[in-house]
Amino acid sequence: MPRALLDPRPPIPSAYRTDDRVAMQHMARNFAMNKVLPAANELDPQHGLIPQAIRQEMGRLGFFGIMVPEKYDGLGLGVFEYALVTEELSRAWMSVASIIARSGLAATLDPSQRAVYLPRAARGEWLGAFAMSEPGAGSDIASIRTRADKTDGGWLLNGQKMWCTFADQADCIVVVARNRPYDPDNRHVGIRQFALHKQPGSFPPGVSGNPIRKIGYHGWNTYELSFDDCFVPDDCLMGHEADSSADDEGFKRTAAGMTTPRIHTAARSIGLARAALEDSIVYVSQREQFGRPIADFQVTRFKVATMASEIAACRALMYQVAADIDAGEPSEAQAAMVKYLAAEMSERVTSEALQLHGGAGYTTDLPIERYWRDARLTKIFEGTSEIMLRLVSDRLLPPSPLR
Ligand SMILES: Cc1cc2nc3c(=O)[nH]c(=O)nc-3n(C[C@H](O)[C@H](O)[C@H](O)COP(=O)(O)OP(=O)(O)OC[C@H]3O[C@@H](n4cnc5c(N)ncnc54)[C@H](O)[C@@H]3O)c2cc1C
Secondary structure, eight states: OOOOSSOSSOOOOTTTOOHHHHHHHHHHHHHIIIIIHHHHHHHGGGTOOOOHHHHHHHHHHTGGGTTSOGGGTSOOOOHHHHHHHHHHHHHHOHHHHHHGGGGGGGGGSOHHHHHHHHHHHHTTSSOEEEEOOBTTBSSOGGGOOOEEEEETTEEEEEEEEEEEETTTTOSEEEEEEESSOOOTTSTTTTEEEEEEEOOTTSOOTTEEEEEOOOSSOTTSOEEEEEEEEEEEEGGGEETSOTTOSSOOHHHHHHHHTTHHHHHHHHHHHHHHHHHHHHHHHHHHHHOEETTEEGGGSHHHHHHHHHHHHHHHHHHHHHHHHHHHHHTTOOOHHHHHHHHHHHHHHHHHHHHHHHHHTGGGGGSTTSTHHHHHHHHHHHTTTTSOHHHHHHHHHHHHSOOOOOO
């Protein structure tokens, strides 16, 4: 096969390139290709869990502490580096790229707890799960119904949660619940977050759960959970809103926390699409039909060129928005744009890659089908594509008051 003149993994653009970033990208790439990809190819088809050895090595490499301040044993870097590493890990297995986000929940704890848990999180020894979605509340966070009722020394949680990924193995579940009755005229009021500390591998008293049968995102389990008088102590109410009578602070806190996860999801989408592109370039160069490599057919060549162009465009926007977030620029709508574009692109590109692989792409012997299944999810979680468009359009065309 002739050597490609254009690398599907282009260098970091000169405007953002530093020696440290290049070194970090290469470290993540080597780890992803040598350790994560073989594990994913073996374990994903049998719905196995991410091996502990991989998690431990990620801890040693600093991946859980990229954005954790140095005073808490992290690397003290920004969203840019987080996105760089995420793309590399997702190129091998999206679930592994996803688990690095689970240390970040420690940064949202209250200061006294943060000092205890954040250093452990930075080493990957403390990881969280996030229980926001409910059977009746997905895109519409303000409609959550899980209740937090005051009791001696703490709160009692009651209700149902859906889609809580990693609930079983996490050291803590951050539960979004209301400490005031649901009021249809003030839906954003009374939403709070509670840190429910627990032992990994079990659920605490008052919590039970069942894994949801998913079509992808294997490597860890996603649960539906029931809370039945589950006790959390007073100091586990996050954000000091305990005595606030009627405010939407907790809702704002939940919504504001979505900007970086959306860049993370864009990076995951781009990593998956790049995996599909890299594998397609190899496959179409080797697979022969009609006496020649299928790479010789112009339709194949143009598909590959289109895939590479779309990935490059999304990556460029992701770098720009990540750099803006690190510079303190308001970036909520921009993060929604790049999350939307990258997720849609990823589904298209991974589907085209499967097409280029023909029947071989429709087997579980090759990882193309995994990229495709996982890319499909990026359009749904961390806010659906439609919700991203709603966020952007509401900025461009502020909705008129109801008449
Ligand atoms: C594998 C997986 C893992 C997940 N992990 C977690 C987790 O760890 N923690 C957690 O809390 N959640 C998690 N989620 C939940 C995820 O965030 C939600 O699935 C997502 O927010 C969408 O909510 P929903 O599924 O209820 O869909 P719905 O909100 O019911 O949406 C259904 C459809 O209606 C559209 N729609 C809804 N409202 C509007 C509107 N106003 N305008 C236009 N279209 C609209 C949506 O775009 C979508 O197409 C996970 C989901 C999955 C599938």
